[in-house]
Amino acid sequence: MLLVLEQVLNGLQLGVMLFLLAAGLTLVLGIMNLVNLAHGSLYMIGAFVAAGVIRLTDSFLLGLVAALPAAALVGMAVEVVALRRLYTRQHLDQVLATFGLILFFNELVRILWGPRALFMDVPDWLSGTVEIVPGAPYPAFRLAIIVVGGTVAGFLYWLVRRTRLGMLIRAGASNREMVGALGVDIKRLYTLVFGLGAMLAALAGVMAGPIYAVEVGMGEPVLIVAFVVVVIGGIGSVRGALVGALLVGLVDTLGRAFLPTLFRAFLAPDTADGLGAALASMAIYVLMAAVLAWRPRGLFPAHG
Amino acid sequence: MARPAVTRLVLWGALVLLLALPPLVQGLGADFAVGVATRVLIFALVGVSLNLILGYGGMVSFGHAAFFGAGAYVVAILAQHDTQGEQLVTWPIVIDGTQSALIAWPAAMAVSALLALVIGLIALRTSGLYFIMITLAFAQMLYFLFISLRAYGGEDGLSLFARSAAGPFDLADDVHFYYLVLGFVLLALWIKRRLVASRFGRTLRGIRDNERRMQALGFPTFRYKLAAFVMAGAVAGLSGALIANQTEFVSPSFLDWQRSGEILVIVILGGMGRVYGPVAGAVAFLLLEEVLSAWTDHWMLVLGPILVLVVLFAKGGIWSLIERGETTDG
Amino acid sequence: MVDPLLEIEGLSKAFGAVVACDAVTLALHSGEVHAVIGPNGAGKTTLLGQLAGEIRPDAGRIRFAGEDVTGLPAHARAGRGLARSFQITSLFPRFTALDNVALAVQAQAGHSFRFWHPAARETALVAPARTALARVGLAERADVPAAALAHGEQRQLEIAMALASGPRLLLLDEPTAGMGQEDSGRMIALLSALKAEGRMTILLIEHDMDAVFALADRITVLVYGQTIATGAPEEIRANSEVRRAYLGEEAAA
Numbered sequence: 001m002l003l004v005l006e007q008v009l010n011g012l013q014l015g016v017m018l019f020l021l022a023a024g025l026t027l028v029l030g031i032m033n034l035v036n037l038a039h040g041s042l043y044m045i046g047a048f049v050a051a052g053v054i055r056l057t058d059s060f061l062l063g064l065v066a067a068l069p070a071a072a073l074v075g076m077a078v079e080v081v082a083l084r085r086l087y088t089r090q091h092l093d094q095v096l097a098t099f100g101l102i103l104f105f106n107e108l109v110r111i112l113w114g115p116r117a118l119f120m121d122v123p124d125w126l127s128g129t130v131e132i133v134p135g136a137p138y139p140a141f142r143l144a145i146i147v148v149g150g151t152v153a154g155f156l157y158w159l160v161r162r163t164r165l166g167m168l169i170r171a172g173a174s175n176r177e178m179v180g181a182l183g184v185d186i187k188r189l190y191t192l193v194f195g196l197g198a199m200l201a202a203l204a205g206v207m208a209g210p211i212y213a214v215e216v217g218m219g220e221p222v223l224i225v226a227f228v229v230v231v232i233g234g235i236g237s238v239r240g241a242l243v244g245a246l247l248v249g250l251v252d253t254l255g256r257a258f259l260p261t262l263f264r265a266f267l268a269p270d271t272a273d274g275l276g277a278a279l280a281s282m283a284i285y286v287l288m289a290a291v292l293a294w295r296p297r298g299l300f301p302a303h304g
Numbered sequence: 305m306a307r308p309a310v311t312r313l314v315l316w317g318a319l320v321l322l323l324a325l326p327p328l329v330q331g332l333g334a335d336f337a338v339g340v341a342t343r344v345l346i347f348a349l350v351g352v353s354l355n356l357i358l359g360y361g362g363m364v365s366f367g368h369a370a371f372f373g374a375g376a377y378v379v380a381i382l383a384q385h386d387t388q389g390e391q392l393v394t395w396p397i398v399i400d401g402t403q404s405a406l407i408a409w410p411a412a413m414a415v416s417a418l419l420a421l422v423i424g425l426i427a428l429r430t431s432g433l434y435f436i437m438i439t440l441a442f443a444q445m446l447y448f449l450f451i452s453l454r455a456y457g458g459e460d461g462l463s464l465f466a467r468s469a470a471g472p473f474d475l476a477d478d479v480h481f482y483y484l485v486l487g488f489v490l491l492a493l494w495i496k497r498r499l500v501a502s503r504f505g506r507t508l509r510g511i512r513d514n515e516r517r518m519q520a521l522g523f524p525t526f527r528y529k530l531a532a533f534v535m536a537g538a539v540a541g542l543s544g545a546l547i548a549n550q551t552e553f554v555s556p557s558f559l560d561w562q563r564s565g566e567i568l569v570i571v572i573l574g575g576m577g578r579v580y581g582p583v584a585g586a587v588a589f590l591l592l593e594e595v596l597s598a599w600t601d602h603w604m605l606v607l608g609p610i611l612v613l614v615v616l617f618a619k620g621g622i623w624s625l626i627e628r629g630e631t632t633d634g
Numbered sequence: 635m636v637d638p639l640l641e642i643e644g645l646s647k648a649f650g651a652v653v654a655c656d657a658v659t660l661a662l663h664s665g666e667v668h669a670v671i672g673p674n675g676a677g678k679t680t681l682l683g684q685l686a687g688e689i690r691p692d693a694g695r696i697r698f699a700g701e702d703v704t705g706l707p708a709h710a711r712a713g714r715g716l717a718r719s720f721q722i723t724s725l726f727p728r729f730t731a732l733d734n735v736a737l738a739v740q741a742q743a744g745h746s747f748r749f750w751h752p753a754a755r756e757t758a759l760v761a762p763a764r765t766a767l768a769r770v771g772l773a774e775r776a777d778v779p780a781a782a783l784a785h786g787e788q789r790q791l792e793i794a795m796a797l798a799s800g801p802r803l804l805l806l807d808e809p810t811a812g813m814g815q816e817d818s819g820r821m822i823a824l825l826s827a828l829k830a831e832g833r834m835t836i837l838l839i840e841h842d843m844d845a846v847f848a849l850a851d852r853i854t855v856l857v858y859g860q861t862i863a864t865g866a867p868e869e870i871r872a873n874s875e876v877r878r879a880y881l882g883e884e885a886a887a
Contacts, residue, residue: 003361008397013322031432035436052310074339082616084596085616086615086616089615090573091364091432091436092358092364092436092568095364095436095565095568096565096568096569096572096611096615097611097615097616098612099565099568099569099611099612100607100609100611100615101604101608101612101614102608103470103607103608103611104604104608104609104612105607105608107602107603107604107608108605110602111602111605114503127494132463151394164349165320183624220561220562224440224441224444224561227437227440230437231434231437231438231441235433249440263575274452274453274454274455277452278448278449279453281449281451281452282448283446283447285441285442285445286445288438288441289426289435289438289441290440292429292430292434292438293426293428293429294431296430296434297434299365299436335709338708359867366720378754396840450855498749498750498752499749499750501752501753501754502748502749502750502752502753502760503740503746503747503748503749503753503756504739504746504748504749504755505748506733506736506740506746506750507737509726509728509729510726510729510737513726513727513728513729514724514726516688516724516726517720517724517725517726518709518737518741519688519707519709519711519712520686520688520708520709520712520717520718520720520724521709521711521717521737521738521741521795521799522710522711522712522741522799523741523746524709524710526708528746528747531747563656569771
């Protein structure tokens with residue numbers, strides 16, 4: 001039972017990290033109608049900047065503080081230089097151009113930080129464990145991720161639902177001309193949204209640093225999963241991204257933890273482990289195919 | 305279809321060059337170039353297959369490497385069972401391993417076609433971005449499946465003991481292998497030329513341009529799209545069988561998402577919806593890779609922005625430069 | 635009396651709170667031109683979408699040539715002889731005019747799983763396509779890509795495509811939409827000629843009252859999704875409710 005609780009928490013932790021990535025993706029998709037494969041690069045850049053700063057200063061917080069604006073700046077620069085020209089293009093063009101950006105950023109990071117993976121330590125003040133229920137210690141760092149992710153989700157909800165910026169974002173998603181007619185500088189709004197998305201991606205990257213390796217190409221696998229989240233949730237829907245992210249996080253984590261054990265009940269251990277692992281790694285894609293077969297536009301379709 | 309002189313000149317010139325390439329480069333002492341050219345042609349073939357659904361059918365599949373990789377694995381797995389003398393399937397029928405190209409390659413095509421049928425049945429119900437993502441997701445699924453297949457090398461992949469046996473062709477000989485691959489590419493191009501001008505091809509182009517109108521005219525569009533998707537899968541499977549033979553090695557990286565991206569790039573760089581476009585695209589892309597990587601280790605730093613520039617400024621791809629001024633309907 | 639070719643019974647469709655089609659009942663007899671008119675937002679296009687099979691009705695039935703087609707998808711209805719034209723020109727812009735029409739012929743010429751023979755050289759497809767082009771007066775423009783045709787010509791091409799499938803019922807969605815005086819005059823003449831041949835049954839959705847009164851045998855007036863009157867043109871002209879609800883507005887505009 002305690003094992004289940006621990007794995008559920010792990011699933012939540014993965015879920016909120018995916019949400020941080022998916023939120024930016026889905027906003028950019030819903031508002032600018034842009035498929036940005038290079039979103040994963042911003043996640044990677046966030047992690048590398050943080051790792052670099054931490055190495056110099058020995059302070060996790062300084063790393064975090066440096067990484068967020070750095071990624072936001074890179075994101076906004078890319079938006080202004082290249083992506084802005086792609087808003088009216090087909091998805092195919094966007095996929096291709098941002099694929100090119102991935103190659104560029106991966107190589108750039110390799111030049112700047114070298115080809116080897118960096119390791120980031122959990123900061124001292126979060127290195128302990130917390131007893132959530134008696135007898136079930138859980139790493140404080142992972143718990144912190146859940147808390148930070150939850151807070152950001154709340155903040156985003158407030159931002160989109162309650163503020164003028166959020167009103168513009170929602171209006172921009174459904175009617176570009178109208179927002180333009182309101183006298184809002186659409187271009188600036190887009191750049192701002194892009195910077196916000198980049199910052200969220202970087203936050204996810206920094207928090208992922210101590211758990212996974214900080215390495216070139218770390219952004220792509222997680223990006224694809226984030227896209228799965230966006231598609232499951234419904235393109236353009238922040239709420240959908242949250243539900244989708246938690247769903248994907250839980251299915252993936254619980255599948256990996258328990259499917260092999262489950263299969264051991266009626267298969268030879270070797271076969272069970274192999275089959276269980278294979279199915280677990282495919283589980284989220286099966287989930288996505290099932291959701292799309294049931295609702296071709298995701299759980300919370302934002303438009304129409 | 306009368307083609308302008310320039311196009312005809314380029315086509316015949318390219319054909320002569322391709323036919324004369326092995327003796328030419330061997331004369332120059334650059335034997336390795338035969339291998340490079342074979343690789344280019346194999347990627348041209350997989351590009352041709354993607355072009356059928358992308359360029360003529362308007363289906364943006366971001367998972368084409370799945371069929372490519374599956375074809376490669378079919379050849380490698382059959383070969384492994386043959387060398388180890390283990391049967392692949394013992395029930396309900398017995399299937400032995402084999403190294404014969406006559407069996408393994410059609411098997412690769414059949415398996416990839418079957419995969420395309422299953423994936424297509426689900427994916428083609430969606431459209432737009434959802435289609436892009438669901439094809440990508442299916443490819444990822446297969447990628448992880450092969451990673452977890454420890455019996456076939458898992459993440460490390462699987463080496464072939466030798467190339468397939470193909471009757472009079474000695475595939476271990478790079479030149480023989482080159483001509484065989486060239487033959488496949490020419491055959492595929494010929495078939496595709498006929499195909500796109502046929503009733504089926506016209507139906508496909510109509511669906512690409514205006515699917516709703518096609519339905520109103522009375523075309524049950526889904527089954528035509530599915531048929532094209534399966535055909536493209538089969539040819540991608542053949543390309544995979546060829547690449548497995550060329551490298552004498554397969555690994556999950558044959559079907560990862562970057563590979564799917566590269567195949568997309570090849571088609572678009574060459575010119576979507578142009579019969580010969582993918583060949584031009586494969587030549588350009590792989591040679592660019594060769595040249596850039598010879599020049600600097602950090603060649604992707606250059607390649608990436610080139611792709612962005614191509615998308616932004618060179619719509620229509622290389623083939624549209626060759627066919628400039630000619631109006632085609634697709 | 636002969637059974638009607640098309641029978642619509644209690645057809646209803648709502649989009650959220652907006653009732654676009656409210657228990658519409660209508661019958662079309664072979665050989666008649668039946669116009670459906672109504673102010674903007676009256677539900678004309680929704681009605682046509684349901685007839686063509688693109689919009690699923692909430693309630694009601696559609697019978698075509700004695701068969702219930704309510705649940706059939708668009709392509710199956712087209713296969714039974716229900717052809718439509720689109721209000722916003724919907725062509726294959728990269729295809730030539732001839733290929734556009736030939737595609738419409740092909741749609742009704744068996745399955746298209748034919749992979750080898752060049753379709754452009756199939757007389758069975760090209761000859762009827764040329765005939766249809768000639769009927770709408772586009773014979774000379776056969777080899778021009780549809781995108782390069784003038785707006786009026788594109789509308790004519792729409793009609794040719796609908797004709798080419800040899801339909802038993804033609805659904806025309808505002809064939810004169812966006813046309814100038816001269817073009818719409820030509821379109822009305824073209825449709826009159828089709829009508830004079832006497833074989834065609836047409837359901838015409840139209841804004842242009844000149845076209846409606848020149849062509850229609852009967853007229854149905856739709857307001858807020860409801861039929862408020864059906865009858866011969868002179869009855870409709872004389873109907874006070876229609877004048878108030880619709881023609882009045884039109885006259886004032």
